[in-house]
Amino acid sequence: MSIVFQKPESLTEKTTIFCPGCSHGIIHRLVGEALDELELRETAVGVAPVGCAVLLYEYFRTDIVEAPHGRAPALATGIKRVRPDLTVFSYQGDGDLASIGMGEIMHAANRGEMITVIFVNNANYGMTGGQMAPTTLPGQRTTTTPTGRDCAAHGSPFRMAEIMGALEPVVYSARVSAATPAKIMKAKRAIKKAFQNQKDKKGFSFVEVLSTCPTNWGMTPLDAVQFVEKDMEAYYPLGVFKDADGGDK
């Protein structure tokens, strides 16, 4: 009898703390599968963010360092520069990457650091209880936008995958969705490509994953999936915004 499905070797057996219906578990798995398939687990060093994914070291069977809020791309830069032989990735949420860490992500990308960045966009600060994030949709209610995000007062949501794609040294920038099985399969291909680029020493790769946060959105897991597909994907188009290989757009 052959094994057709099992937990990736790059993940541990621990039960995650994630809420029912949260996409983090799926995205962890996709990263784990990519590391397994590219045989990168044994050289991998992950950089954990501050937020719901802070416990990365509990769930990944790889070396992990925990960054101050937003600084993961700077830590990843330091690691990769002294140890270019390691496979370095950061895993960051939207508040971490696009708000407090906007400087670090822009400059790491613009230096073309040879790292892989997984950006989980769930349109709010999950760990702190659902405040407005830089990616909160116009009109979306959060604990700090009780009447909905007013772009005149709070600015407009950042489209990070497009911003990354516009930077000259970036070799790959894509936005994918964790909403449906078919989209998750596409997300897997993008994440794998982002690690393949590092393995091939091509340069900085960035994958934004549109994700659910049912608890803070006050939705059932099913409604949350629909919110990603209908509302988030409308504002944040899926696609590849930069591929130095000229690959599948």
Added chain:
Amino acid sequence: MSKKVLMKGNEAIAEASIRAGLAGYFGYPITPQNEFTSYMSYHMPAKGRAFVQAESEVAAINMVYGAAATGCRVMTSSSSPGIALMQEAISYMCGAEVPAVIVNIMRGGPGLGNIGPSQGDYNQATRGGGNGDYKMIVYAPSTVQEAVDLTYNAFDVADKYKIPVFILGDGALGQMAEPVLLPEEKPEMKGDQGWGLSGAKGRDPRAVMSLRLAEGELRKHNWDLVSKFEKITEAETKYELTDTDYDVLIAAFGTSARVAKTAIRQLKEQGIKAALFRPITICPFPYAALAEAAKKAKKVLVAEMNTGQMLFDVKVAVEGAVPVEFMGCPGGESFSPEEITAKIKEMQG
């Protein structure tokens, strides 16, 4: 046998760091330490080692944190306002217990202040500086040669205790050129030291982090850090006492100690017996040695290029055994030896 070379403080400390086996330097421009980053920008890449001019001091210290987490020998340098920006990551590094060397070539503050030499960051350096309970080892060199020797050794001390180590100089030390004897060059230190992040091949994964959520875990960690610092205090505390027979004891560190030495020579010529007590580690502070030294004096004078920061530690050490007086010179300036001599004469009444 190597010969003495004439070098600016900033460049000499940088060269000593390279010779200590430095694998990575991450910095950001700020006066009066700019020669440091410039020196590294040429000499590190020339040796095939990592150099990054970061987008901010915040990024620079976080690059140091990441690189230090691999066990490689890394550092940054900056000056007062830049060091203030680095405090967040320094706190994380102390919590996560990773080694690194951080050089602060102090300037006048608060705020943008000015670019003159100052000792205004004594409290920040010796009281932690960031959030939470922690301390670091802080060396306060008073000559370029001493800065070279302390920095070269600081990397070993940092590795030994897995702790960030500060070199606290000032604009005068950074900008002044003096003849120095440079230490022997060590090979680049790039290993994981048995604890660093190097890929979990054939071993369990490693985590470098400061988050400790389980009940009692952080409390225990805090006390463990205290125990570690007790060992550091016992083994690494350094100071200089220039004489055994004195009426007045001047307590000063770094550049002000240098000025005090000249003042002591002048006083001697005038028949006044004065000695210098100079903490070389201002953290751990040599409380016991100072307490002992103060007993032999009639009075103690604390002279600092600030408004009285080490003064507190001196008073803690002396415990009222003899009167402690203070003369300060803040604002990116220094007092002259003559001002110290005048102050001591005034103290003697």
